[in-house]
Amino acid sequence: MRGLIRDSVVELFDRKVIYVFGVVTLIAVGIIGLLRSAEVRLEGQIGMDADSMTEMFSDQLLSGQSLFMSILVFLAVMAVAGLIPNMLVKGRADFYLSKPISRSALLLRKLISIWIVYGGVVIACGLIGVVAFALFNSFFSWGVLWIFLFKMLGLLIWLSIVVFAGVLSGSTSVSIMSAFSVYVLQRILEWREMMIEFLDSQAVTFSLNLVYYILPKNDELSDITMRLVEQKPILSWMPLWSSILFAVGLIYITTLLFKHRDY
Amino acid sequence: MNIVETHELTKVFQPRRKKGAVVALDGVSLAIQQGEIFGLLGPNGAGKTTFFKVLLGITKITQGDVLLFGLPPDDPQSRQKVGYLPESHRFPDHLTGLGLLEFTGRLCGMTTSEIDARTDGLLELVDMDKWANVKIKRYSKGMLQRIGLAQSMISDPDLLLLDEPTDGIDPVGKVEIRDVLIRIRNEGKTIILNSHLLSEVESAADRVAILSRGKVARIGTVDELTSRKSQFEIEGDFASKLVSIPEEIGRKLSISSNRLIVELVEDSKINNVIDLLRSKRISIRAVQPLKVSLEQSFIETVTQPGEKKA
Ligand SMILES: Nc1ncnc2c1ncn2[C@@H]1O[C@H](COP(=O)(O)OP(=O)(O)OP(=O)(O)O)[C@@H](O)[C@H]1O
Ligand SMILES: [Mg+2]
Numbered sequence: 001m002r003g004l005i006r007d008s009v010v011e012l013f014d015r016k017v018i019y020v021f022g023v024v025t026l027i028a029v030g031i032i033g034l035l036r037s038a039e040v041r042l043e044g045q046i047g048m049d050a051d052s053m054t055e056m057f058s059d060q061l062l063s064g065q066s067l068f069m070s071i072l073v074f075l076a077v078m079a080v081a082g083l084i085p086n087m088l089v090k091g092r093a094d095f096y097l098s099k100p101i102s103r104s105a106l107l108l109r110k111l112i113s114i115w116i117v118y119g120g121v122v123i124a125c126g127l128i129g130v131v132a133f134a135l136f137n138s139f140f141s142w143g144v145l146w147i148f149l150f151k152m153l154g155l156l157i158w159l160s161i162v163v164f165a166g167v168l169s170g171s172t173s174v175s176i177m178s179a180f181s182v183y184v185l186q187r188i189l190e191w192r193e194m195m196i197e198f199l200d201s202q203a204v205t206f207s208l209n210l211v212y213y214i215l216p217k218n219d220e221l222s223d224i225t226m227r228l229v230e231q232k233p234i235l236s237w238m239p240l241w242s243s244i245l246f247a248v249g250l251i252y253i254t255t256l257l258f259k260h261r262d263y
Numbered sequence: 264m265n266i267v268e269t270h271e272l273t274k275v276f277q278p279r280r281k282k283g284a285v286v287a288l289d290g291v292s293l294a295i296q297q298g299e300i301f302g303l304l305g306p307n308g309a310g311k312t313t314f315f316k317v318l319l320g321i322t323k324i325t326q327g328d329v330l331l332f333g334l335p336p337d338d339p340q341s342r343q344k345v346g347y348l349p350e351s352h353r354f355p356d357h358l359t360g361l362g363l364l365e366f367t368g369r370l371c372g373m374t375t376s377e378i379d380a381r382t383d384g385l386l387e388l389v390d391m392d393k394w395a396n397v398k399i400k401r402y403s404k405g406m407l408q409r410i411g412l413a414q415s416m417i418s419d420p421d422l423l424l425l426d427e428p429t430d431g432i433d434p435v436g437k438v439e440i441r442d443v444l445i446r447i448r449n450e451g452k453t454i455i456l457n458s459h460l461l462s463e464v465e466s467a468a469d470r471v472a473i474l475s476r477g478k479v480a481r482i483g484t485v486d487e488l489t490s491r492k493s494q495f496e497i498e499g500d501f502a503s504k505l506v507s508i509p510e511e512i513g514r515k516l517s518i519s520s521n522r523l524i525v526e527l528v529e530d531s532k533i534n535n536v537i538d539l540l541r542s543k544r545i546s547i548r549a550v551q552p553l554k555v556s557l558e559q560s561f562i563e564t565v566t567q568p569g570e571k572k573a
Binding site: 002004007010014015087090091092093094095096098099100101105262263 | 276316319320321322323339340341342343345347349350351352353354355357358362365366367368369370371372398424
């Protein structure tokens with residue numbers, strides 16, 4: 001396990017994706033700084049001091065932090081989409097598969113290493129955002145811990161999709177496209193209720209519901225996160241457990257698939 | 264003890280569309296003992312690489328049985344004491360040479376101190392100590408091959424599977440590698456060597472199997488493969504002497520003033536030939552079984568597909 005984690009770190013630096021994370025974080029810090037100076041400028045105009053403004057907009061600031069971290073997760077998914085196909089190319093698969101580790105253990109360890117390493121980068125960049133808020137706006141809320149937790153979960157869900165597609169197809173492009181397809185499906189399913197009402201067909205209703213319940217629900221997870229942060233009651237935990245179930249199920253299917261492949 | 268045992272091993276690559284199945288291995292039964300260098304020969308596409316992959320569980324068996332240290336390939340434990348140098352390998356190239364050795368050691372379940380104890384010696388052995396801290400992507404072909412050999416030996420394996428180990432290595436390196444292999448063999452390790460360099464196999468291997476179209480066409484020691492069954496070369500003074508060999512003994516293949524080559528119905532008939540020659544007062548200087556090069560034997564074997572020779 002330690003070997004694979006270290007390998008993922010070396011790979012992260014070697015592929016230079018770490019710099020992309022750095023640039024995005026820098027831009028985010030810049031925006032947080034601008035936000036503060038906007039508050040300071042408004043101070044004189046609306047007769048309210050900058051700190052009370054921060055206080056008033058704390059929910060929005062936390063949403064901003066959540067958005068920033070969603071972008072980081074998106075970057076991480078793009079960065080990791082190629083890792084599994086890259087590991088399974090001809091001549092390299094032989095190297096990994098000839099070792100005294102079972103295939104499922106190899107895949108799970110690689111997946112967890114990727115999750116820890118790239119999740120670690122997301123958290124580290126997110127922390128820089130939190131520190132920037134604290135320094136510029138003197139704003140801090142323990143609510144960010146919920147954000148961190150749910151972004152890690154979000155990353156795992158997307159990871160399960162790209163790893164599945166990577167093992168199935170052995171292609172980086174297909175991995176990225178499948179993650180994107182799931183995202184598009186999620187967007188379409190936002191209109192589910194309207195479509196059901198409009199089309200009024202049992203078959204459509206059934207299939208839309210089926211797809212909706214199976215697929216992970218990243219948008220609803222963001223809602224749950226913000227409600228937890230704002231200490232509002234949660235309306236339904238279904239999006240959480242069904243998304244976890246999706247990720248776990250897909251990872252399980254992937255290991256089965258991987259076990260029976262010829263390389 | 265048999266380190267590797269296969270019984271009627273068959274591998275068929277089945278494409279998605281039903282047509283065009285490739286039979287890569289066709290009823291291969293082999294037993295490879297501890298402490299031998301076993302050479303696997305065969306033309307391109309004969310199934311040599313597939314044989315290695317099936318042993319290691321990289322490719323799944325279609326039919327038959329495989330045992331590695333008495334365990335089936337589905338059991339990862341079977342690979343615990345195995346080192347493998349794949350053909351046209353692409354090691355994780357974000358690593359340095361040293362990094363690759365460490366990573367391989369980790370994947371084999373070694374501890375840091377166990378790994379550290381072996382890396383320096385191995386890098387020196389393959390003459391890569393100067394390049395240890397350079398990224399693999401900057402290596403030349405021969406360097407890749409050298410570091411590949413080193414990684415296959417990191418866990419001090421009892422069985423080495425080497426798929427064309429000297430491919431791309433310079434002549435001096437080839438000799439060095441051959442010596443290393445023989446030394447490892449003398450330590451009691453087993454090596455299966457898959458190579459197109461017949462002279463190399465001839466000088467290093469104890470036993471050889473020639474695969475042809477997925478079948479074992481010939482198997483035996485290098486001596487057995489290179490000696491012609493019941494053919495003898497007799498040196499002597501045949502000038503102006505008429506020699507005819509009776510049909511029940513064998514036949515004359517060629518004769519010159521000082522050399523006679525005969526093919527006999529069985530080996531023991533050589534005594535009859537000697538009696539015959541002596542009775543004609545022909546002086547004999549030497550008698551020996553006729554030898555051909557491994558290359559000659561190889562070519563004869565693979566150009567007559569399906570024909571089993573002893
Ligand atoms: N993944 C695969 N899918 C389909 N066919 C394959 C696959 N791998 C190998 N084959 C086929 O199996 C046969 C044996 O291939 P293999 O690589 O074992 O040959 P080889 O003896 O190692 O040849 P070479 O000397 O060229 O390395 C070939 O006909 C090859 O086309
Ligand atoms: Mg081959």
